Structures are given as C-alpha cells and as structure tokens.
Amino acid sequence: MLEGLVALLPQVIFDGLLLGFVYAMIALGYTMVYGVLELINFAHSEIFMIGAVVGVEVFRYLGPAIPNGIVVLLLALLLGAIISGLMAMVVERLAYRPLRARGTTNRLVPLITAIGVSFVLQDVVRFIEGLWHNEFKLQMRVIPPLDGNFTFLTVFVQYKALILILVSLLMLFGLNYLVNRTKLGTAIRAVAQDMSTARLMGINPDVIISRTFLIGGALGGVAGVLFAVQYSTIDPYVGFFPGLKAFTAAVLGGIGNITGAMVGGLVLGQLETLSGTYLPTLTGGNFGTEYKDVIAFLILILLLLFRPQGLLGQVVKEKV
Amino acid sequence: MSLLELKNIHTYYGHIHALKGISLTVNEGEIVTLIGANGAGKSTTLRTISGMVKARSGEVLYQGKPIQRVSAEQIVAMGIGHVPEGRRIFPRLTVEENLEIGAYLLRDKKVVEERKQIGFQLFPRLYERRSQKGGTLSGGEQQMLAIARALMQDPKLLLMDEPSMGLAPVLVDFIFETIQSLNKSGKTILLVEQNARIALQIAHRGYVLQTGELTLSGPAAQLAATPEVQAAYLGGH
Numbered sequence: 344m345l346e347g348l349v350a351l352l353p354q355v356i357f358d359g360l361l362l363g364f365v366y367a368m369i370a371l372g373y374t375m376v377y378g379v380l381e382l383i384n385f386a387h388s389e390i391f392m393i394g395a396v397v398g399v400e401v402f403r404y405l406g407p408a409i410p411n412g413i414v415v416l417l418l419a420l421l422l423g424a425i426i427s428g429l430m431a432m433v434v435e436r437l438a439y440r441p442l443r444a445r446g447t448t449n450r451l452v453p454l455i456t457a458i459g460v461s462f463v464l465q466d467v468v469r470f471i472e473g474l475w476h477n478e479f480k481l482q483m484r485v486i487p488p489l490d491g492n493f494t495f496l497t498v499f500v501q502y503k504a505l506i507l508i509l510v511s512l513l514m515l516f517g518l519n520y521l522v523n524r525t526k527l528g529t530a531i532r533a534v535a536q537d538m539s540t541a542r543l544m545g546i547n548p549d550v551i552i553s554r555t556f557l558i559g560g561a562l563g564g565v566a567g568v569l570f571a572v573q574y575s576t577i578d579p580y581v582g583f584f585p586g587l588k589a590f591t592a593a594v595l596g597g598i599g600n601i602t603g604a605m606v607g608g609l610v611l612g613q614l615e616t617l618s619g620t621y622l623p624t625l626t627g628g629n630f631g632t633e634y635k636d637v638i639a640f641l642i643l644i645l646l647l648l649f650r651p652q653g654l655l656g657q658v659v660k661e662k663v
Numbered sequence: 664m665s666l667l668e669l670k671n672i673h674t675y676y677g678h679i680h681a682l683k684g685i686s687l688t689v690n691e692g693e694i695v696t697l698i699g700a701n702g703a704g705k706s707t708t709l710r711t712i713s714g715m716v717k718a719r720s721g722e723v724l725y726q727g728k729p730i731q732r733v734s735a736e737q738i739v740a741m742g743i744g745h746v747p748e749g750r751r752i753f754p755r756l757t758v759e760e761n762l763e764i765g766a767y768l769l770r771d772k773k774v775v776e777e778r779k780q781i782g783f784q785l786f787p788r789l790y791e792r793r794s795q796k797g798g799t800l801s802g803g804e805q806q807m808l809a810i811a812r813a814l815m816q817d818p819k820l821l822l823m824d825e826p827s828m829g830l831a832p833v834l835v836d837f838i839f840e841t842i843q844s845l846n847k848s849g850k851t852i853l854l855v856e857q858n859a860r861i862a863l864q865i866a867h868r869g870y871v872l873q874t875g876e877l878t879l880s881g882p883a884a885q886l887a888a889t890p891e892v893q894a895a896y897l898g899g900h
C-alpha cells in the first residue's frame with residue numbers, strides 16, 4: 344500500500360500546485376486591499392467569479408471563430424483581467440469610498456458592506472446569465488490544443504495546466520516587480536503603512552486605493568479565467584469556496600504581506616490535495632475525500648496557534 | 664505680502680475646539696517659532712496649514728491665495744513641506760524609498776536623483792543607511808530622514824513639528840544648525856517647539872500659543888526676555 348501512495352505523490356503535488364497558484368492569485372487581491380485599508384474585501388471572491396464567467400463566455404463566443412485555443416485563452420485572460428479589475432474599482436468607488444469619506448471608524452460596517460456586495464454581484468451575474476442563456480450553470484468549451492496532454496515520468500500533465508502555472512508565475516513576478524520596484528508600488532506601500540503621512544508626500548490615497556483594487560481585481564480575474572479553463576463547470580456561486588480558501592491563504596501567509604499570500608496559497612493547495620488523496624486510504628475509507636478541507640483547516644488552525652501573525656507576517660515593531 | 668498668513672483660524676476635532684481664532688504671519692526668509700505647552704494646539708496649527716485638518720472658519724493665505732479648502736496633496740505641490748510630529752517615517756520603506764516617495768510629485772527622474780544626493784550631502788548618515796528600512800533607524804536618523812524627505816519637493820515653506828523631540832543634546836544642536844543653514848539657503852521656516860530656549864535662539868520671531876489662543880508674539884529675543892515666557896517655557900529664574 345505504501346508503495347502505491349508514494350507512486351502517487353508526484354501527481355498529487357502537481358495537482359496541488361495548480362490549485363495553489365489559483366489560491367495564490369486570489370489571495371493577492373485580499374492581501375493588497377487589506378494592506379491599504381485593513382478591510383477584508385469579501386466581494387473579492389465574486390470578482391474572481393466574474394473572471395471565470397468572462398472566461399466561459401469568451402470561449403463560448405470566440406471559440407467557434409478562432410480555432411487556436413491558446414489565442415482564445417489569451418483574449419479571455421485579457422478581458423477577464425480588464426472586466427474584473429474595473430468591477431473591483433467600481434465596487435470600491437460605490438461601496439467603500441463613501442464609507443471612508445464619512446469617516447466611519449467601525450470596522451464592521453465596511454465588512455458587512457463587502458458581504459452585501461458579494462450577494463449583489465452573485466445575483467447580478469445570475470440574472471444576466473439567466474437572461475442571456477436561460478441557464479446560470481455554465482460549461483467551459485474545450486478548444487485544442489488546451490486539452491492536449493502528455494505524461495512526464497509518472498505525472499499526467501495537461502497543456503492547460505502548464506499554461507496555468509506559466510501565467511500564474513508571470514503574474515506573481517510581475518506583481519512583485521510592480522509593488523517593489525515602481526513608483527506606483529512604492530506609493531501603494533506608503534499608503535498601506537501610513538495613509539495620512541502619504542498625503543504629506545502629495546499622494547492622493549483615494550487614487551492609490553483605486554489602483555490597488557484595479558490590480559487585485561485584475562489578478563482575481565486572471566485567476567478566474569484559469570480556474571474556469573482548469574475545472575470547467577462555473578456558476579455565479581463558484582467564487583465562494585476558492586475565495587474563502589484564498590482568504591485563509593492570505594491569513595496563513597500573513598495578511599497584508601504579498602509574498603506571504605503567494606506562499607500561503609501554495610501551502611494551502613498542497614494541504615488540500617494531499618489530504619484529499621491520502622485521507623481515504625490512510626483511514627481505511629472511514630474518512631472520504633470530502634474531509635480534505637477539515638484536515639487542511641485543522642493544520643491551518645494549528646499553524647496559526649503557533650504563528651498568529653502568519654508564516655511571513657511580522658509582528659510590527661516601530662521605533663518612535 | 665507675507666508668504667503665509669493665518670486669519671482668525673478656528674479648528675475643531677469633533678467637539679474639541681483646538682484653535683480659537685489664530686492669526687499669524689510668516690514672511691519670506693524668516694524662521695518663525697510657535698511655542699507652547701502640551702496640547703496648546705501647535706501641531707493643529709501646522710496641520711491646518713498643510714491641509715491635514717480643515718479649519719471650520721478663518722483663512723489660510725499662502726502667497727496671497729486662500730488655501731484653507733485645498734487638499735493636503737495639492738498644498739504640497741504648491742510648495743509647503745511638512746515635517747510631522749514624531750517624524751512619521753514609512754517604517755517598511757528603505758531610506759532611499761522614503762526619499763523617493765518624498766518626491767512623489769516630481770516626474771523627472773534626474774531631478775529626483777539630484778535631490779536625493781542633496782539630502783545625502785546634508786545628512787551623510789542617511790547615505791550610509793540608504794538600503795536600511797526606515798523603522799530600523801535611530802530617532803536622530805529618522806529626524807534627518809524626515810527633513811530630507813520633506814526637502815525632496817524643494818518646498819518654499821517648511822513646517823517643522825518638534826524636530827528636537829526625544830533627541831540627545833548633541834543631535835538637537837546639529838538639527839538646529841541644519842535648520843539655520845536651510846534658512847540661510849532660502850527656506851522659510853515655521854518651527855514648532857517645546858524646547859523654547861533653543862527655538863528662540865535661532866528664530867527671528869515667535870508666537871506663544873496657549874490652549875488654542877496666541878497670547879504673545881514678537882521678535883525672538885524680545886519674547887525670550889518677557890517674564891511670562893521666562894517663567895513658563897524657559898524654566899525661569
């Protein structure tokens with residue numbers, strides 16, 4: 344039995360990596376917004392969902408016209424990033440900024456607003472899809488060569504999985520560059536660390552916050568498109584679990600910390616696939632794959648008991 | 664025309680009436696100091712000028728133009744730099760990034776680089792520490808960084824809030840020498856201090872603020888000689 348388990352391992356780790364990259368990209372949106380506003384933007388899971396829906400629609404309409412799946416995917420990624428990014432900006436503008444402008448100090452108010460926005464976005468998408476296709480459950484259209492595959496040693500690899508990894512890596516490196524090496528990135532970090540002093544530098548925090556939502560939203564949209572390509576079935580509620588897990592990943596990595604969100608996402612992806620695969624065998628079938636989240640979250644709770652600030656989060660010590 | 668003029672400024676925090684009709688002027692080329700006890704409203708005065716808080720009534724005129732409704736971001740662009748109380752260095756930006764963010768409004772990278780070098784010349788210590796995170800600097804180094812950061816946009820008027828706070832005496836002397844040399848090189852300075860002795864030594868004129876109202880004003884030497892100032896702020900004899 345042990346041999347069988349070991350033989351499976353490379354495949355499990357590979358699958359966990361895919362899931363981990365999706366979580367990582369969504370987690371970045373949570374962590375960036377938290378970094379600047381200390382707001383848990385629950386609506387971000389719906390921004391991700393919108394990306395997934397855009398992905399399905401682009402494949403549905405452009406698929407028949409453009410025979411090359413990679414071209415269609417690139418268009419879907421672009422459109423998903425734009426639409427999700429803009430939606431995130433609109434949400435910030437309409438739902439969160441008015442609360443900030445009123446100087447609401449109660450943290451629960453924006454949080455509850457975020458949850459409300461989530462429901463609104465779910466139902467708006469459901470309504471639109473219902474009108475458009477009489478159906479809000481969507482199936483991703485498969486276009487070659489995305490469905491191609493090969494076996495590397497013992498690992499079954501689909502082309503679309505390789506693309507997912509490639510695109511995620513590009514996005515993650517790109518974001519790191521943007522945040523750490525550009526003027527906008529420095530401004531985002533400055534606003535995150537001390538919003539009122541940032542104003543003394545001539546920075547308009549509202550502009551920077553808006554850009555932050557745009558960037559986080561675009562990443563969420565890209566994650567959504569890749570998710571739809573990878574896991575095929577999409578509906579307006581599909582953001583809930585990945586969103587919740589990505590949020591957890593952000594906390595695990597140290598909320599507000601960008602590298603932490605990436606690491607947290609990858610760790611959570613591994614925990615989830617590993618427990619999903621091995622739990623049934625290890626417990627003699629008493630606990631099925633459906634318990635994977637219980638295990639994954641148990642481990643998370645333990646980790647956070649010992650490192651409440653998250654894996655890469657720092658306990659902030661500031662000299663006066 | 665004065666570079667800066669406050670006319671009957673009233674500023675509130677909620678129900679707290681922090682400034683109760685402040686009127687003062689700062690002329691081009693001067694060092695003017697504002698002294699007063701804890702909670703007198705010194706910082707609030709500076710924040711009202713830089714737009715961080717809004718006056719409920721009254722006027723702030725800068726180069727003759729009313730700026731009391733202009734946003735803080737735009738006031739910086741007009742040439743007013745603010746070195747805030749407690750220095751407010753961005754703790755997780757490096758020294759160099761702190762300087763660069765001070766030049767946020769500048770588009771020309773060459774100018775930013777030049778200004779950075781000017782800052783490093785003024786405070787060679789910052790050059791040694793340029794890759795270190797702001798939060799790891801000592802209090803004195805942070806004060807130097809806060810000043811250098813405010814100089815990045817080459818302000819005409821520099822508002823300085825208790826630059827001597829928490830510093831060892833040697834450093835206090837150094838910072839005040841720097842303030843004087845900045846003034847000689849053309850900066851107009853409005854200096855808030857609790858350390859009235861040293862502030863009145865370098866300032867041309869001064870104002871005394873007491874619970875939101877100006878009680879005394881005049882040339883610095885004259886102010887230092889008044890019994891009230893002697894008793895309350897100079898540990899009088």
Ligand SMILES: Nc1ncnc2c1ncn2[C@@H]1O[C@H](COP(=O)(O)OP(=O)(O)OP(=O)(O)O)[C@@H](O)[C@H]1O
Binds near residue numbers: 679701706
């Ligand atoms: N953010 C704020 N909210 C409410 N009240 C405030 C706030 N900031 C200052 N105050 C109040 O306004 C008054 C003036 O404060 P201010 O900070 O301007 O005084 P200060 O002269 O700078 O004092 P210090 O020497 O302690 O820095 C004080 O009564 C203070 O308690």
Ligand SMILES: [Mg+2]
Binds near residue numbers: 707824
């Ligand atoms: Mg003060």
